[in-house]
Amino acid sequence: SGSIQAHNDSLLKDHVRRFDFLRENIPAAEDIVSKLIAFQVAIPSWALGTGGTRFGRFSGPGEPGTLEEKILDVALLHQLNRSSGAISLHIPWDIPDHPDSIRSLADKYGIRFDAVNSNTFQDQPGQAQSYKFGSLQHVDKAVRKQAIEHNIEVIRHGVALGSNTLTVWLADGSCFPGQLNFRRAFLNTLESLQEIYAALPADWKMLVEYKAYEPNFYSTTVGDWGQSHLLASKLGNKAYTLVDLGHHHPNTNIEQIVSLLLMEGKLGGFHFNDSKYGDDDLTVGSIKPYQLFLIFNELVEGMDARKMDHALELAWMIDASHNVKDPLEDLLQSVEAILLAYAQALLVDRQSLYHAQQENDVVKAQEILQDAFRTDCRPLLAEARLRSGGALHPLGIFRDMQLRRTLTEQRGIHTVATGL
Numbered sequence: 545s546g547s548i549q550a551h552n553d554s555l556l557k558d559h560v561r562r563f564d565f566l567r568e569n570i571p572a573a574e575d576i577v578s579k580l581i582a583f584q585v586a587i588p589s590w591a592l593g594t595g596g597t598r599f600g601r602f603s604g605p606g607e608p609g610t611l612e613e614k615i616l617d618v619a620l621l622h623q624l625n626r627s628s629g630a631i632s633l634h635i636p637w638d639i640p641d642h643p644d645s646i647r648s649l650a651d652k653y654g655i656r657f658d659a660v661n662s663n664t665f666q667d668q669p670g671q672a673q674s675y676k677f678g679s680l681q682h683v684d685k686a687v688r689k690q691a692i693e694h695n696i697e698v699i700r701h702g703v704a705l706g707s708n709t710l711t712v713w714l715a716d717g718s719c720f721p722g723q724l725n726f727r728r729a730f731l732n733t734l735e736s737l738q739e740i741y742a743a744l745p746a747d748w749k750m751l752v753e754y755k756a757y758e759p760n761f762y763s764t765t766v767g768d769w770g771q772s773h774l775l776a777s778k779l780g781n782k783a784y785t786l787v788d789l790g791h792h793h794p795n796t797n798i799e800q801i802v803s804l805l806l807m808e809g810k811l812g813g814f815h816f817n818d819s820k821y822g823d824d825d826l827t828v829g830s831i832k833p834y835q836l837f838l839i840f841n842e843l844v845e846g847m848d849a850r851k852m853d854h855a856l857e858l859a860w861m862i863d864a865s866h867n868v869k870d871p872l873e874d875l876l877q878s879v880e881a882i883l884l885a886y887a888q889a890l891l892v893d894r895q896s897l898y899h900a901q902q903e904n905d906v907v908k909a910q911e912i913l914q915d916a917f918r919t920d921c922r923p924l925l926a927e928a929r930l931r932s933g934g935a936l937h938p939l940g941i942f943r944d945m946q947l948r949r950t951l952t953e954q955r956g957i958h959t960v961a962t963g964l
């Protein structure tokens with residue numbers, strides 16, 4: 545923290561000038577800064593190492609080899625930006641064998657456990673049944689049962705860590721016409737999810753994630769928000785839809801989906817990432833920052849209409865993969881992009897937008913949105929970090945202090961983190 549102080553001191557004068565300028569022009573600046581301080585984004589444990597594609601994986605140095613090291617990586621991010629105070633685990637990529645010590649390590653750094661994720665898209669060594677033809681949808685009850693039990697076990701791990709959410713993403717679907725009876729696959733999935741749902745503790749949520757395609761290329765059983773919403777509605781009020789930004793067909797209007805799910809009280813949370821083509825899992829905001837802003841615009845409008853607490857009522861998580869960047873640098877960029885879109889959305893003049901809409905003043909409506917989007921909100925984010933003890937420029941200090949080099953000295957050059 546002495547280093548953060550020194551870093552901040554060196555940038556302070558310039559920051560104050562930029563922040564003061566914004567404060568003079570934005571009446572809600574103080575309110576936005578407080579909201580930014582409260583907003584936390586969960587880091588996925590599987591994104592702390594270099595990912596890869598099916599064509600190769602180029603692991604980087606100093607990657608975390610254990611769950612403890614992953615928590616320390618998230619703690620490092622959180623120390624720098626004060627906005628990454630949560631981690632999302634994927635089981636069995638991470639198995640918290642000693643939950644008490646894992647939990648106290650996380651507590652020590654102010655990290656909480658966000659949603660726990662099950663994995664029935666890969667076979668694990670020694671597993672009795674195979675998921676080659678699906679898991680919760682499978683034609684064979686024995687396979688479904690194994691997948692159900694795995695999910696219940698994930699809930700148990702989550703309880704031990706103090707999480708309160710299970711995210712279910714299924715690779716289930718089919719690769720060729722005729723392979724699957726859609727109705728039976730859906731009903732099997734529903735029945736399996738109902739058994740998992742019955743095992744949820746009273747204060748838990750289940751998030752049902754959808755994805756258009758991949759690994760199945762003809763049909764996916766939870767392939768879009770309609771199918772997820774149908775399942776979540778049938779399951780009950782602890783079940784919600786999870787929106788992963790990369791899981792749509794190109795040009796889908798994601799912000800409209802978000803608006804309607806919120807309206808129905810069925811939006812559970814996000815997997816943030818960005819993409820040019822498919823489920824590219826790129827850095828948030830790196831390709832379509834305007835879309836991200838429009839999504840946050842709907843979130844702020846819809847959550848305010850329902851009087852929801854922005855920071856607490858939805859699961860804000862990143863789901864990204866890094867092939868060419870340092871994962872920690874990439875995650876700092878992603879968190880920054882999310883908060884930037886949030887700040888821009890908070891800037892939108894809701895009253896004027898409402899009137900422009902009522903008067904069908906299309907030009908004015910666009911101007912209002914783009915005024916907010918084109919405002920440089922970075923000093924608001926920096927001020928939020930400054931006030932909460934973080935660094936004015938997290939990426940800058942990460943590089944200046946050569947933090948990856950320190951991690952590499954501790955962990956070695958040839959390290960491969962578990963995950964995809």
Ligand code: PSV
Nearest residue numbers: 661713753788815823863964
């Ligand atoms: C599937 O593409 C997905 O988005 C799900 O959230 C999985 O849990 C995750 O990626 C695995 O990387």
Ligand code: MN
Nearest residue numbers: 753788815863
């Ligand atoms: Mn995802």
Ligand code: MN
Nearest residue numbers: 788790791823
């Ligand atoms: Mn994905």
